[in-house]
Amino acid sequence: GQNIDQPTEMTATEGAIVQINCTYQTSGFNGLFWYQQHAGEAPTFLSYNVLDGLEEKGRFSSFLSRSKGYSYLLLKELQMKDSASYLCAHMDSNYQLIWGAGTKLIIKP
Amino acid sequence: DAGITQSPRHKVTETGTPVTLRCHQTENHRYMYWYRQDPGHGLRLIHYSYGVKDTDKGEVSDGYSVSRSKTEDFLLTLESATSSQTSVYFCAIRDTANTEAFFGQGTRLTVV
Numbered sequence: 208g209q210n211i212d213q214p215t216e217m218t219a220t221e222g223a224i225v226q227i228n229c230t231y232q233t234s235g236f237n238g239l240f241w242y243q244q245h246a247g248e249a250p251t252f253l254s255y256n257v258l259d260g261l262e263e264k265g266r267f268s269s270f271l272s273r274s275k276g277y278s279y280l281l282l283k284e285l286q287m288k289d290s291a292s293y294l295c296a297h298m299d300s301n302y303q304l305i306w307g308a309g310t311k312l313i314i315k316p
Numbered sequence: 317d318a319g320i321t322q323s324p325r326h327k328v329t330e331t332g333t334p335v336t337l338r339c340h341q342t343e344n345h346r347y348m349y350w351y352r353q354d355p356g357h358g359l360r361l362i363h364y365s366y367g368v369k370d371t372d373k374g375e376v377s378d379g380y381s382v383s384r385s386k387t388e389d390f391l392l393t394l395e396s397a398t399s400s401q402t403s404v405y406f407c408a409i410r411d412t413a414n415t416e417a418f419f420g421q422g423t424r425l426t427v428v
Contacts, residue, residue: 211358237414249406249419250359294358302413303374306358 213295213307219285220315227280227293227310235300241269241280242294244309250294253280282312290314319343322407322420329427335394337423339407341387347410348390349417350374350382352403359406365390366413397427 211231219225231239238257242250256262256271256278268281280293292309299305319342329335339348347366351359351374361374363382371382379401381393394401404424408417 240416249421252416252418255416296358298414303361303364304359304417306360308356308358 211295211297211305211307213293213310215308216311216313218313218315219282221285221287223285224281224283225285225312227282227295227312229278229280229295229307231276231278231295231297231305231307233276233297233299233305236273237298237300237302239269239271239278240296240298240304241267241278242296243291244294245291253293285314287314287316320407320409320418320420322405322423324423325421326424327426329397329425331398331427332396335397335425337392337405337407337425339390339392339420341390341409343409343411343418344387345409345411345418346387347413348384349408349410350380350390350392351406351408352376352401353406353422354403362392362405394425397425399427401425402427 213229240255241253243253244250254269261270266283271278292311294309296304296306321340323338349364350362353359360376362380365371365384383391404422406422407420410417
């Protein structure tokens, strides 16, 4: 079967670094996405990894290990506006997106 | 931002009534999706379309039907609304099968 897990909630301090983990199990894999979703809004695309390694995009980086079924999203220099839910999704063999339940990130001053 | 709009944005309806939600895109993307989002669950796929008049079921399709008579519009119909269909519904579009999805602003549906 297919499964994807991420922590329900995390808390971090403004200016700090936080790592949000995502693990998945799938019979077919075509990449992993991270999205940001502010409360009451639509998810917005952050990153896509299909090969192992780290992809850096400004303050946000995403890492993938296909052999371990593991990804993380790294947020640096946290700002209050980063308070949101972060959704990971893997793309299965049929190119459908399988979504985790999301990690609610709370930033404290 | 991708040109994708959902209507209505909010709706309250009674149990047993039919409801249609509309998704309209101006990006000419081939793939369109309807998801529902509920607390404690990830986005769950209801139905999707891979072209005009080409649709298929997702994991939670019971009680829902869709139609796509032209590229830009994808309609989701709840044939007879139930309280379990109270949810936030998101439409998404993708240019190709392996690219990122862009989401509409969502429709909050309450079935009373």
